[in-house]
Amino acid sequence: MMTAVRTxxxxxxxxxxxxxxxxxxxxxxxxxxxxxxxxxxxxxxLIRMVLGLIRPTAGSVEILGxxxxxxxxxxxxxxxxxxxxxxxxxxxxxxxxxxxxxxxxRGLGAGALDAVVERLSLGGQxxxxxxxxSLGNRQRLALALALVHSPAVVVLDEPGNGLDPAGVVExxxxxxxxxxxxxxxxxxxxxxxxxxxxxxxxxxLHEGRLVDELDTGRLAALDAGRVRITLxxxxxxxxxxxxxxxxxFAVVDHDGYLDCDQPDAVAxxxxxxxxxxxxxxxxxxxVVSHQDLEQHFLAxxxxxxx
Amino acid sequence: xxGVRVGLAVEWRKARRSAVPAVTAGVFAFAAGIEGLFMFIxxxxxxxxALGLVGQKAQxxxxxxxWTGLLAFxxxxxxxxxxxxxxxxGAWVFGREFADGxxxxxxxLPISRGRVVAAKLLLLLIWCAALATWFVGxxxxxxxxxxxxxxxxxxxxxxxxxxLLAAGLQTVxxxxxxLVASAGRGYLPPIATALGMVVxxxxxGALGWASAVPWAIPAVAAGLVPGVALGTASLVxxxxxxxxxxxxxxxxxxxxxxxx
Numbered sequence: 001m002m003t004a005v006r007t008x009x010x011x012x013x014x015x016x017x018x019x020x021x022x023x024x025x026x027x028x029x030x031x032x033x034x035x036x037x038x039x040x041x042x043x044x045x046l047i048r049m050v051l052g053l054i055r056p057t058a059g060s061v062e063i064l065g066x067x068x069x070x071x072x073x074x075x076x077x078x079x080x081x082x083x084x085x086x087x088x089x090x091x092x093x094x095x096x097x098x099x100x101x102x103x104x105x106r107g108l109g110a111g112a113l114d115a116v117v118e119r120l121s122l123g124g125q126x127x128x129x130x131x132x133x134s135l136g137n138r139q140r141l142a143l144a145l146a147l148v149h150s151p152a153v154v155v156l157d158e159p160g161n162g163l164d165p166a167g168v169v170e171x172x173x174x175x176x177x178x179x180x181x182x183x184x185x186x187x188x189x190x191x192x193x194x195x196x197x198x199x200x201x202x203x204x205l206h207e208g209r210l211v212d213e214l215d216t217g218r219l220a221a222l223d224a225g226r227v228r229i230t231l232x233x234x235x236x237x238x239x240x241x242x243x244x245x246x247x248x249f250a251v252v253d254h255d256g257y258l259d260c261d262q263p264d265a266v267a268x269x270x271x272x273x274x275x276x277x278x279x280x281x282x283x284x285x286x287v288v289s290h291q292d293l294e295q296h297f298l299a300x301x302x303x304x305x306x
Numbered sequence: 307x308x309g310v311r312v313g314l315a316v317e318w319r320k321a322r323r324s325a326v327p328a329v330t331a332g333v334f335a336f337a338a339g340i341e342g343l344f345m346f347i348x349x350x351x352x353x354x355x356a357l358g359l360v361g362q363k364a365q366x367x368x369x370x371x372x373w374t375g376l377l378a379f380x381x382x383x384x385x386x387x388x389x390x391x392x393x394x395x396g397a398w399v400f401g402r403e404f405a406d407g408x409x410x411x412x413x414x415l416p417i418s419r420g421r422v423v424a425a426k427l428l429l430l431l432i433w434c435a436a437l438a439t440w441f442v443g444x445x446x447x448x449x450x451x452x453x454x455x456x457x458x459x460x461x462x463x464x465x466x467x468x469x470l471l472a473a474g475l476q477t478v479x480x481x482x483x484x485l486v487a488s489a490g491r492g493y494l495p496p497i498a499t500a501l502g503m504v505v506x507x508x509x510x511g512a513l514g515w516a517s518a519v520p521w522a523i524p525a526v527a528a529g530l531v532p533g534v535a536l537g538t539a540s541l542v543x544x545x546x547x548x549x550x551x552x553x554x555x556x557x558x559x560x561x562x563x564x565x566x
Contacts (some may be wrong), residue, residue, distance in 0.1 A: 034393065048410075048566075051413070051414045052413065052414055053410055053414065053564070053566070054563050054566045055561075055563055059505050073414075073418075074415070074416050074417060074418050077415055077416055078415040078416035080414060082414060084410055085410065086407065087407075088406065088407040088408040088410055088411045089406070090320055090323075090406060090408060091406065092320075092323045092324050092325075093319070093320065094323075095321050097319060097323060099320060100319070101316050101320075104312050104315055104316055105312060105316065105415050105416065105417060106416060107416070109310075145411070247519070253334070256330070
């Protein structure tokens, strides 16, 4: 699959504050990449560098094979749609005006406008000036302006901001459809559930660093849950690990406790308990837990990174 | 040029939808009204007194109630007021993009940033030219309505050209203000800069340095600085100053951190 967006060692410092610290990420066509981070984690700074709005202190960005910040950026921007730091709208212009402005810059016909108006349910708002739009409709218009030219790369900073629950679902479906149609979608959010539901891959940004990246397999594993085993004597963990391996369960020794995320172990934890008791290594506790992305995110960001 | 044309069409649409151009036209209409009032008082002091208008100020200003006096007054209005109004136009065209948070959506377009800036500068030029033409038209209407004497073709053409020259020089001299509007990311820095420029121009005029201060040159062209004639060096100075403003603005918009 072609890499649509790639950052290499991307770094940005503001004085002594390192907002983004050596971030390497790649995003393929047809993929939704969710960038997750707390407020101030560096998501928006990263996105601004991806879009060439600010210059990296170090590292580089490539979009569709073109180095951002080099000659010929305009050709790449023709294939990129973006929404960053909220909708930037002209208060006195109507929705129609905004769409006409976007069409003029992108060299589009009316057909393209009709499609995006319909997709984002803006039909009833066309004659309304931006200053009179609700927060949700401002966000819809901003999304329409980002998507009006059917871009190959879509970069959205907090796309669900200001939308009601139905609007959030609509946007989620929209992003999925864009990716299914072959677009590469890079989205950032501090809303874990929003990212978890739509992203194929999730990058967790904490204090400027990409502290974890979860692909579909790891996201599914988080959903699938795990069994955590503690022993009265943690020094016997290797022995317990051997016993469980012989019984067909792969466990990971975490220096004091054991984790097993095999689906059959999660479904039948009693099998693990039985094997350990019969081998003379009875567990002190055996807990089945379903750690979702939110817990994983909090564990990473509260601990200060992996 | 296609990018500039598209950019200009977009800028035109923004200006058309805004009340700001009408407000600036209103300011010059008000200035023309003041011209008319002063001329009326100067031409008919007894009638003005009978109507309850205070005529002392106009007479103290030494205004000649004829076409020469009217057009000289108009040139002075343009030289001083033009700086503020044109600077306000520049602040709106450039600074509003940052105040409204729209600038970041002009930075990653299929059109280069240089062309986006060129379109904005072109709109500003058209806007200032339109305002100057509007003001000249109103001034001529005032003169005609008051039946001012001394309206020979040569006098009127020379007077009108002087107003237009002051306007043109003022337009060129304000380009650093649009750089301030961009780098200052809003309306206030350019407006404050323009106010500062007016003060500096006043001081330079009083000290006899007006011909060395680019934005005071329009006042020299308007005949506002007694004993100082407009020289080639001054005109070159305004051109270099204006060019520096344009180049600085383009470079700033093309710099990597404009979207910070």
